[in-house]
Amino acid sequence: MSEADRVLIKGNEAVAFGAVDAGCRCYFGYPITPQNEVPELLSSLIPENGGAFVQAESEVGAINMLLGAGACGVAAMTSSSSCGISLMQEGISYMAGSHIPGVIINMSRGGPGLGDIGPSQGDYFQAVKGGGHGDHRNLVLAPSSAQECYDFMFRAFALAFAWQNPVMILGDAIVAQIKEPVRRVPPAGTHKPEAMSDLARAWRIEGFGGRGQNAVPRLLKSVYLVEGALADRNRLLLQKYTDMRREALFDSEYTDDAELVVVAFGSIARIARSAVRRLRAEGRKVGLFRPVSLYPFPEEALRSRARGRRFLVIEQNTGQMLEDVRLALNGVSSVLWHGVMPGLFIGASELIDPILQAVKEKS
Amino acid sequence: MSQTDKRLRPRNDEKLVFDANPVLNERVTHYCPGCHHGIAHRLVSEVLHDLGVADKTILVASVGCAAFTYDYLNVDSVEAPHGRACAVATGVRRARPDAVVFTYQGDGDMAAIGIGESLHAANRGEKITAVFINNTVYGMTGGQMAPTTLLGQKTTTSKQGRSLSNEGGPIRLAEIMAQLQGVTYSARCALDSVKHVREAKKAVRVAFDAQIAGLGFSFVELLSGCPTNWHLDPVAANKRIANDMIPVFPLGVFKDVADESVEGKNV
Numbered sequence: 001m002s003e004a005d006r007v008l009i010k011g012n013e014a015v016a017f018g019a020v021d022a023g024c025r026c027y028f029g030y031p032i033t034p035q036n037e038v039p040e041l042l043s044s045l046i047p048e049n050g051g052a053f054v055q056a057e058s059e060v061g062a063i064n065m066l067l068g069a070g071a072c073g074v075a076a077m078t079s080s081s082s083c084g085i086s087l088m089q090e091g092i093s094y095m096a097g098s099h100i101p102g103v104i105i106n107m108s109r110g111g112p113g114l115g116d117i118g119p120s121q122g123d124y125f126q127a128v129k130g131g132g133h134g135d136h137r138n139l140v141l142a143p144s145s146a147q148e149c150y151d152f153m154f155r156a157f158a159l160a161f162a163w164q165n166p167v168m169i170l171g172d173a174i175v176a177q178i179k180e181p182v183r184r185v186p187p188a189g190t191h192k193p194e195a196m197s198d199l200a201r202a203w204r205i206e207g208f209g210g211r212g213q214n215a216v217p218r219l220l221k222s223v224y225l226v227e228g229a230l231a232d233r234n235r236l237l238l239q240k241y242t243d244m245r246r247e248a249l250f251d252s253e254y255t256d257d258a259e260l261v262v263v264a265f266g267s268i269a270r271i272a273r274s275a276v277r278r279l280r281a282e283g284r285k286v287g288l289f290r291p292v293s294l295y296p297f298p299e300e301a302l303r304s305r306a307r308g309r310r311f312l313v314i315e316q317n318t319g320q321m322l323e324d325v326r327l328a329l330n331g332v333s334s335v336l337w338h339g340v341m342p343g344l345f346i347g348a349s350e351l352i353d354p355i356l357q358a359v360k361e362k363s
Numbered sequence: 364m365s366q367t368d369k370r371l372r373p374r375n376d377e378k379l380v381f382d383a384n385p386v387l388n389e390r391v392t393h394y395c396p397g398c399h400h401g402i403a404h405r406l407v408s409e410v411l412h413d414l415g416v417a418d419k420t421i422l423v424a425s426v427g428c429a430a431f432t433y434d435y436l437n438v439d440s441v442e443a444p445h446g447r448a449c450a451v452a453t454g455v456r457r458a459r460p461d462a463v464v465f466t467y468q469g470d471g472d473m474a475a476i477g478i479g480e481s482l483h484a485a486n487r488g489e490k491i492t493a494v495f496i497n498n499t500v501y502g503m504t505g506g507q508m509a510p511t512t513l514l515g516q517k518t519t520t521s522k523q524g525r526s527l528s529n530e531g532g533p534i535r536l537a538e539i540m541a542q543l544q545g546v547t548y549s550a551r552c553a554l555d556s557v558k559h560v561r562e563a564k565k566a567v568r569v570a571f572d573a574q575i576a577g578l579g580f581s582f583v584e585l586l587s588g589c590p591t592n593w594h595l596d597p598v599a600a601n602k603r604i605a606n607d608m609i610p611v612f613p614l615g616v617f618k619d620v621a622d623e624s625v626e627g628k629n630v
């Protein structure tokens with residue numbers, strides 16, 4: 001592939017191209033900064049590919065449209081940011097409870113409340129701990145470049161259909177707005193879009209006549225009132241969430257001989273990587289571990305690197321992924337934390353001191 | 364047909380003169396005696412049967428007493444969160460342009476929490492049919508006030524009777540729907556008498572016809588009884604519909620773009 005095959009686009013635009021290339025045929029959403037290029041681009045790309053684009057009346061409307069399209073076994077998505085995602089939580093819980101797939105983009109912004117439109121990782125808990133009511137989990141992927149915004153859309157749809165579950169892409173204002181060269185080529189090993197409708201054939205609603213003679217009606221629901229029925233449902237969901245662990249993804253750099261491993265995700269991981277590389281060049285034994293899937297959290301991979309090292313969690317919030325890192329390491333190694341406050345735009349140089357400080361600090 | 368209950372079959376000494384259609388499942392009702400949800404289900408099932416479209420129909424079920432509509436109707440179904448049925452139906456319709464899609468919603472569902480989703484789906488002219496059961500209360504949760512509760516009506520959350528100054532007046536959804544450009548058909552019927560039930564079936568039929576013709580959003584409001592939460596016996600409940608509800612919620616067709624004689628056609 002030559003340089004000419006690359007296009008210079010924003011993370012948001014990469015999401016939109018990735019979505020249609022991965023087979024997305026329905027989009028429902030409501031405007032909010034910093035993700036507006038996603039619906040703006042899809043408003044033409046989706047109809048051009050024979051799908052449906054609806055600007056919903058609200059995020060509540062959008063997520064429920066997604067529920068309806070997902071129930072029909074069609075690859076569908078919505079996108080929003082922080083406060084909009086909060087409004088979607090009821091629908092996400094219903095989708096999880098009803099085994100309905102769908103992809104939800106959260107290009108998160110500073111909060112709580114209206115906050116600002118700058119970058120933040122303050123939605124980590126909401127994304128990875130369920131977010132909506134009841135015991136449910138979303139599969140969550142955190143891109144850190146425009147290329148990953150494109151590539152992860154394929155993975156997101158494949159996961160949504162494989163697990164019949166909501167999948168969230170958790171980005172932020174940086175990865176949404178960053179403009180970089182992107183190869184618009186489906187990543188190796190990804191499903192063909194048609195494979196998704198094949199997977200859905202076993203459960204989707206379509207009118208029972210679509211399934212031939214003697215077909216019986218299907219029902220997708222989350223209500224279980226008979227005593228014990230909801231317990232069974234939750235056992236089934238628990239099993240699914242346990243099985244999902246095999247989807248854990250991460251990447252790491254210089255962790256083999258590192259004394260201190262920085263743990264960071266998304267845009268901040270990218271900035272932290274620059275800082276780590278700079279310190280390596282100076283001979284400091286630091287490394288980087290980046291969870292790519294935030295749920296399932298790559299805890300085994302992290303644990304396997306635990307012995308003899310210390311960890312520094314760097315995230316743009318007031319301490320959220322920190323809890324998962326501590327749980328994964330479970331007292332085996334010490335875990336330090338450096339928070340970048342939501343809304344700030346920082347560079348790698350601003351992480352050098354906190355990392356050096358952590359290198360020095362003996363616990 | 365699952366859930367078949369043999370007790371519903373005639374005994375040897377009985378002659379079957381009236382039977383359910385295959386779209387309506389045979390099962391023991393979970394509705395209270397005198398409740399009109401059962402009649403409304405029957406009307407919908409007969410229309411889907413008459414039109415021969417049950418096998419390509421998708422029901423979007425709501426919450427409230429009618430949450431379990433899918434247990435009675437022999438069609439593919441999906442459950443929507445409270446009030447969001449028209450948004451879910453939008454997604455279903457856009458994903459499956461060839462299906463027949465309808466929602467079945469109570470007044471708490473459609474006129475309160477879900478009025479936004481309902482009006483916007485209607486305004487977009489989504490090719491879906493909404494069957495709206497107006498019984499002036501929240502039935503399932505125990506008789507609380509609904510947006511359709513009549514002025515002066517006592518409910519568990521309007522113990523002195525609904526007042527205009529405190530709670531506002533009853534919302535007339537059929538009239539509101541008729542004003543939206545995307546709506547092709549809007550009618551209000553009642554289920555209190557044989558005559559009205561017949562008219563209701565006609566309205567449900569026209570509403571589905573309009574959807575199948577691809578004209579836009581169609582809406583049928585059915586004034587229904589909730590004897591349990593009205594604290595009335597079924598006969599008295601029917602009388603209440605005739606005497607108290609119909610004067611506030613007039614019956615009729617408020618919009619029918621396919622019928623030139625209907626006023627409001629070009630709203």
Ligand SMILES: Cc1ncc(C[n+]2csc(CCOP(=O)(O)OP(=O)(O)O)c2C)c(N)n1
Binds near residue numbers: 427473
């Ligand atoms: C978000 C949410 N809020 C509240 C409820 C509780 N709830 C269930 S049914 C219902 C009222 C339904 O009333 P209506 O739509 O009039 O139906 P009916 O029971 O009268 O048939 C309410 C408030 C809920 N299920 N979800």
Ligand code: SF4
Binds near residue numbers: 399428502592
């Ligand atoms: S509570 Fe009212 S609406 Fe619900 S089943 Fe009983 S009579 Fe019908």
